[in-house]
Amino acid sequence: MAVPIRVVDSHTGGEPTRVVIGGMPPLEGSDMVAAKAWLATEYDSLRRSVVGEPRCSDVVVGAYLWPPEEGSEIWRVVFFNNAGYLCMCGHGTVGIVETLRYLNRIDVGRVEFATPAGAVAAWLLPDGQVSFDNVPCWRSQAAVEVNVPSYGPVTGDIAYGGNWFFLIGDSPVPVIRANLTELQAFTVAVRQSLDSQGVTGDDGAQIDHIEVFGSSEVADSRNYVLCPGLEYDRSPCGTGTSAKVACLAADGKLAPGQVWRQESIVGSVFEARYRIADGHVVPTITGRAHIVGDGIVVVDEDDPFKWGIP
Numbered sequence: 001m002a003v004p005i006r007v008v009d010s011h012t013g014g015e016p017t018r019v020v021i022g023g024m025p026p027l028e029g030s031d032m033v034a035a036k037a038w039l040a041t042e043y044d045s046l047r048r049s050v051v052g053e054p055r056c057s058d059v060v061v062g063a064y065l066w067p068p069e070e071g072s073e074i075w076r077v078v079f080f081n082n083a084g085y086l087c088m089c090g091h092g093t094v095g096i097v098e099t100l101r102y103l104n105r106i107d108v109g110r111v112e113f114a115t116p117a118g119a120v121a122a123w124l125l126p127d128g129q130v131s132f133d134n135v136p137c138w139r140s141q142a143a144v145e146v147n148v149p150s151y152g153p154v155t156g157d158i159a160y161g162g163n164w165f166f167l168i169g170d171s172p173v174p175v176i177r178a179n180l181t182e183l184q185a186f187t188v189a190v191r192q193s194l195d196s197q198g199v200t201g202d203d204g205a206q207i208d209h210i211e212v213f214g215s216s217e218v219a220d221s222r223n224y225v226l227c228p229g230l231e232y233d234r235s236p237c238g239t240g241t242s243a244k245v246a247c248l249a250a251d252g253k254l255a256p257g258q259v260w261r262q263e264s265i266v267g268s269v270f271e272a273r274y275r276i277a278d279g280h281v282v283p284t285i286t287g288r289a290h291i292v293g294d295g296i297v298v299v300d301e302d303d304p305f306k307w308g309i310p
Contacts, residue, residue: 005050008102009293010095013268014234016060017095017289020050021103023297027066027076032116036078036085039064047080048308049299055308058082059231061092065099074112074119075100083229088117088162090238090270090285094130097122098289117162129288134238136280137161137246140202148193151186161243161283164201166194168212175214175224177265180232187212187226211240219261219269235287236262236270242283245272249281 006022025043029035039047049055051062058081066076077096079086086092093113100106101124113120115135122132141158144166148154156168168190173182187210194200194207201207208228216222225233225240233240241262248254260272271286299306 005046005297005299007050007293007295007297008099008291009295010098010102010289010291012091012094012098012235012287012289013264013270014266015091015237015264016234016292017089017092017099018051018056018060018062019096019099020062020064021099024064024066032076032078032114035076036087036116039078039080040085045307047085049306050297051080051082052308054305055297058229059234061086061089063089063092063096065096074114076114078116081227081229082231083227085116086163086228088115088120088135088239090132090134090162090240090242091233091235091287091289093120093122093132093238094285094287095289097124097130097132098291100124102291102294125286129286131284131286132238134242134283134285135162136277136282137242138280139243139247139250142247142250144199146190146193146197146199148186148189151189154190154193156190157247158199158201158207159243159246160201161241161246162239163209163243164205164207165209165211165240165243166190166199166207167240167243167247168210171212171214171224173212175212175222175265180224180265183212183224183265184226184230184232187224188230191226209237209240209243211237211243213244216263218267219263222263222265224265232265234264234266235268236264238270238285238287241270241272241285242281245274245283246281249274249276
């Protein structure tokens with residue numbers, strides 16, 4: 001017997017999002033953090049089936065999207081990828097808003113989400129762009145040095161942008177698209193070195209995103225972001241841009257309300273600004289998503305790879 005799973009596919013600045021809007025289990029858990037843990041324990045095979053081979057690819061980020069409960073207007077979402085579950089995803093949030101517009105579930109204006117990282121408010125703008133207020137962000141440590149085999153000492157900031165980042169401003173590998181292979185090798189080596197040398201975010205949180213920066217002709221900088229599943233972000237990375245804004249704010253290099261334009265390794269651009277609330281940076285990220293697919297994922301019980309390739 002085949003089990004249909006309804007999905008809508010989009011990309012935000014080149015980075016794909018697959019939103020699951022039907023066929024997933026009813027949401028359980030006291031909050032979205034508990035819901036994420038419940039999904040990881042009880043339904044991880046569904047994650048592998050939706051975004052893993054042979055149906056999909058490692059670059060795709062998925063999102064389970066549940067409608068608001070009765071009496072509420074807050075949509076509930078858990079993001080995931082080839083490696084596991086994400087607390088927050090910026091490009092995915094833009095993709096979800098575009099998905100809801102495509103499905104005629106929202107109009108121009110505000111929409112609210114509950115995520116494992118916290119509450120997120122977004123706006124569908126009249127020109128089709130999407131802005132969202134991220135969760136509170138901060139720089140945890142500045143100028144942290146890590147010894148990376150084959151590269152030597154590498155210095156970066158540790159910051160939270162909805163996920164934990166190690167941000168490197170002076171990359172030994174130029175941040176250009178022709179260097180994708182070298183950039184992956186370098187950032188993977190950095191991540192492995194952070195793990196082996198015990199460098200973490202607050203409360204021992206694993207730093208699972210590595211971000212490096214270079215110059216841009218069309219924006220304030222260009223970035224390359226290594227994601228937890230060892231793929232790179234084709235978009236400028238919403239949580240990564242948020243982490244960068246938190247570092248700029250901490251250094252006094254970006255004032256509240258001032259716009260920072262972040263180019264991705266493939267040439268797409270996010271705009272960012274921030275405000276201060278309760279002592280933390282609250283970034284607002286603006287980008288654009290486009291629908292690329294609408295269909296059904298079928299899980300055939302006779303398929304030996306129905307839950308993905310182990």
